[in-house]
Amino acid sequence: MESKADQLVKEADKSLKGFSLAKYFRGDRYESARDKFKQAATHYKACNNYTKAAKAYERAADMSRAYKDEVDETTDLEDAAMCYVKTNDKKTAAALYTLVLGQYEKNQMHIKAAKICVSLSEITEGTAPITWLEKAxxxxxxxxxxxxxxxxxxxxxxxxxxxxxxxxxRELYEQLARDTLNDAVLRSAARKLFFMALLTQLATFTGESIMEDVTELRERFDEYQELDTQFDHLTREHMLVSAIIEAIQEESVEKMDAAIMDYDKICVLDELKEKMLTRAKHALIGRLHDLR
Structure with missing residues (x-):
């Protein structure tokens, strides 16, 4: 199948070099070559050769540009970018996605622009993903x-x-939760957002100020319960936060471990939640170490 793709690329190149008729037929020539490059790209993808597929899509984009069709060019560049992602060439993929985004923005195609921003968030590093997600x-x-x-x-x-x-x-989780409370359809999601806001606050605890920190956490916890009546003592989230506050106030690492284990048995902790709870636990251990 890859040999078929190679042959299609050769045919496209030959048609571009060998064409000698009037200039009025150039549009058809470019469109025909684009079709061959796209067919070649499809065959390359079927063979999992995404590097060649990406380059074939880029050649197709060149053809689209030659006959001045921005829609086709944008489609070809987006296809090429997706192939570069498959090859882990994130830099080239990001450059192409940025070009595509520019076209969608120019044409006010906001949903498509949002999806490109999400794609960019998945292949960029540092704080760049935040910027792209916010834009989306x-x-x-x-x-x-x-x-x-x-x-x-x-x-x-x-x-x-x-x-x-x-x-x-924490500030963003809290704002999202407050906003959600104003929507009858989404209101049920507020509890988990408030819960995440509390976990992110726990992650800021330090051994030196943990007693002041837990007092502030308690106050915010009480406020969230007043705002969202579904965040009550029957929910797992409420049980965990209550138990952690109690463990810290009693300066008991054992009780904190037990509370986390009880929650994890029913609602398996993901990596992020576990990391934030571990930070709070280390703060408590630090507090006890300083008291010795």
């Missing part, structure tokens, strides 16, 4: 897609937490 959320908001926008804002909060910006993550 704005595009969805502009189109009235609140659920999609909020989902991306949650990803922003999670990314902030993973990068260690616990304060920024």
């Amino acid at each position: 959320a704005v595009y969805y908001q502009m189109q009235g897609s609140r659920a999609s926008a909020d989902g991306l804002r949650q990803k922003v909060a999670e990314t902030k937490a993973r990068l260690g910006d616990y304060k920024g993550a």
Whole structure:
């Protein structure tokens, strides 16, 4: 199948070099060559040769540009970018996605622009993913897609937490929860968002100030319960936060471990939640060490 793809590329190149008729037929020539490059790319993908597929899509984009069709060119560049992602060439993929985004923005195709921003968030590093996710959320908001926008804002909060910006993550989780309370359809999600806000606050605890920290956590916990009546003593989230507050106030690492284990038996902790709870535990251990 790869040999078939190679042959299609050769045929496309030959048609471009060998064409000698009037200039009025150049558009047809480029369109025909584009079709062959796209067919070749499809065959390359079937063989898992994404490097050749990406280059074939780029050649197709060149053809689209030659006959001045921005829609086709944008489609070809996006296909090429996706193939480069498959080869782990994130730098080239990001460059192509940025070109595609520019076209979608120019044509006010906000949903497509949002999806490209999400793709960019998945292949960039550092704080760049946050920027792209925030931008995508704005595009969805502009189109009235609140659920999609909020989902991306949650990803922003999670990314902030993973990068260690616990304060920024807490503020965003809390804002999302408050906003959700005003929506009858989404209201049920508020509890878990408030819970994440509390976990990110726990992650900021230090041995030196843990007793002041837990008092502030208690106050915020009480406030969240007043705001969301579903965040009550019957929920696993409430049980865990209550038990952790009690363990810290009693300066008991054992009780804190037991509370976390009880929660994990029913609601398996993911890596991020476990990391934040571990930070709080280390703060408590640090407090006890300083008292000795």
